[in-house]
Every structure is written in C-alpha cells, then in structure tokens.
Amino acid sequence: MDGKLAIITDTHVTPASVHDSIVYLDRLDQQRERFGFEVGAVGLDAGYATSGIAKGLEDRAILGVTGYRNPTPPKPGMMRKSNFVYEPQTDGYRCPEGQLLAYATTDRNGYRHYASDPAICRTCPLLASCTSNAAAKRTITRHVWADARERTDAHRLTPWGKAIYKRRKETVERSFADAKQLHGHRYARFRRLTRVACQCLLAAAAQNIKKIAMAVTKGPKPAMA
Known part of the structure; x- marks a missing residue:
C-alpha cells in the first residue's frame, strides 16, 4: 500500500499451505515494475524474517527491517x-x-x-x-544466507529501523485491520483462489474509494497565527 494516503496498491491470494514469505519478493518486484517505485527500505513483520528474503532484499539494494521471531524452543533442560x-x-x-x-x-x-x-x-x-x-x-x-539474515535483523535496532517498523504498523497493519473488521477479511466467503481473489479485490476497492474520498475532500490546514 501507499505510505502517504494508505491507498492499497496490491492484494494477492495464496493457498493456505503457501506462506506469505514465499511470494513476497515476487510481489515486491511487480510493485516496483508496475508503478516505478524506487524502494529504499521495507518494514516486515516477523513472519517474513527469513534468510531468503534478507538475501533477496540485499540483492535489490533494499534495506529490510523485520520483526523479531522467537526461535523454536528446545526440549526442557536442553541447550539452545x-x-x-x-x-x-x-x-x-x-x-x-x-x-x-x-x-x-x-x-x-x-x-x-x-x-x-x-x-x-x-x-x-x-x-x-x-x-x-x-x-x-x-x-x-x-x-x-544466514549472514544476510543477521544484517537485516541488526537493522531493527537502529533509530531509522525503529522508525520504519513503527511506520509499517501505522499504515499496512491498520489497513489490514480495517479489512478484517469491516470488509469480511476474517473469512473466505467462497471456494477456489479466483473467487477469493475477487473478494479481496472488491474489499480493496471499497477501502480505496473511502481513502480517495477522504483525500480529495480534506480541506487545507488552517494557517498558523
């Protein structure tokens, strides 16, 4: 989604057995090519904290900031x-x-x-x-590619990394929460990927109509005295 006006620029449906991180780099590339985005940094939640994504972002000269993922705990009494x-x-x-x-x-x-x-x-x-x-x-x-993953993890602790991660929560997470709460994203209403994709596209269109209406009707800010 667009970071300035919160306009949704992409929505993609996968089978439940396919994790979001598998298709992330392909969707990022499509956004860059379709809209000509010059992406300098991205903020991702812990589900995207993988070595493959970290390496892919470095290959694209993009700084990645990912959430912390707890490692799988060992059996009780065993060393981590x-x-x-x-x-x-x-x-x-x-x-x-x-x-x-x-x-x-x-x-x-x-x-x-x-x-x-x-x-x-x-x-x-x-x-x-x-x-x-x-x-x-x-x-x-x-x-x-663990070295790339470690470098990406280190970005989270920097001042600019914290700012990017905070921005992610204020934009895409807020939009997704709106989709779940008001536009039926908690459940798939249909069977088959094509039909569910249609549901997601219609929900995204409805959200964008509201965002665009708010953007074009918002009056100028009053001048400071």
Missing part, C-alpha cells in the same frame, strides 16, 4: 542453539565447553550442517543437556 557461537574464520560453531563443531554437509534446502565429535562429546559434562542423540553427536544448522 544460541549457546553455540559461530566462528566465521573457522566456519564452525564453538560449544560452551570449547569443542568446535565442524562443517559436515549442505542439504537441498540450503542449510549447512555442523557436527560435533562424538569421541569428545561422550565424556562431556554437558552431554545430557546438549543432545539426546544415541551417537552422542550434536548438529547445528545454518542457512547459506
């Missing part, structure tokens, strides 16, 4: 991934006891796997809280 420190110079993770988890392989989803040495882990005093693996081996994964 954050207890392990990544060392770029060795491309490995260092455990609390000082062992280096070396690079092992990269899976088809783009995650690099770092594995500990079971011979060392078997005598470690923290083994019970580190892994329940029968082979006494702890594995840590890191996406190949």
Whole structure:
C-alpha cells in the first residue's frame, strides 16, 4: 500500500499451505515494475524474517527491517542453539565447553550442517543437556544466507529501523485491520483462489474509494497565527 494516503496498491491470494514469505519478493518486484517505485527500505513483520528474503532484499539494494521471531524452543533442560557461537574464520560453531563443531554437509534446502565429535562429546559434562542423540553427536544448522539474515535483523535496532517498523504498523497493519473488521477479511466467503481473489479485490476497492474520498475532500490546514 501507499505510505502517504494508505491507498492499497496490491492484494494477492495464496493457498493456505503457501506462506506469505514465499511470494513476497515476487510481489515486491511487480510493485516496483508496475508503478516505478524506487524502494529504499521495507518494514516486515516477523513472519517474513527469513534468510531468503534478507538475501533477496540485499540483492535489490533494499534495506529490510523485520520483526523479531522467537526461535523454536528446545526440549526442557536442553541447550539452545544460541549457546553455540559461530566462528566465521573457522566456519564452525564453538560449544560452551570449547569443542568446535565442524562443517559436515549442505542439504537441498540450503542449510549447512555442523557436527560435533562424538569421541569428545561422550565424556562431556554437558552431554545430557546438549543432545539426546544415541551417537552422542550434536548438529547445528545454518542457512547459506544466514549472514544476510543477521544484517537485516541488526537493522531493527537502529533509530531509522525503529522508525520504519513503527511506520509499517501505522499504515499496512491498520489497513489490514480495517479489512478484517469491516470488509469480511476474517473469512473466505467462497471456494477456489479466483473467487477469493475477487473478494479481496472488491474489499480493496471499497477501502480505496473511502481513502480517495477522504483525500480529495480534506480541506487545507488552517494557517498558523
């Protein structure tokens, strides 16, 4: 949506099994091409805090600000991934006891796997809280674009990042809340993507008519005495 007048410029429907983050970069590109937007920065909620989006924004020279996403909590009594420190110079993770988890392989989803040495882990005093693996081996994964994700996460803590994230809540989130509360966005009224897309387009048109009417009828601000 437009940040000045809150005019909705795009609405897109996906199957429930497709997460919003999957189509985000394609929709961003379409907006830039269709309207000639020169996007310098974007504010996104935590659902879009992925390595793929972070890398895509950097490739487009766009600064991204994403909300904080809580990592998946481990089983009670087990150590978190954050207890392990990544060392770029060795491309490995260092455990609390000082062992280096070396690079092992990269899976088809783009995650690099770092594995500990079971011979060392078997005598470690923290083994019970580190892994329940029968082979006494702890594995840590890191996406190949994790560096981009970390840089994007750091933007959230900067003064300009906080301002952009606040602006996002004041614009697109407010418009979406209006769509849910007043225009039937809480539920899909029809079956099939095409019909639901029509519902969303009609709701967006109704919202835009109200926004445009308010914009063209708003009188000039009184001069300061």
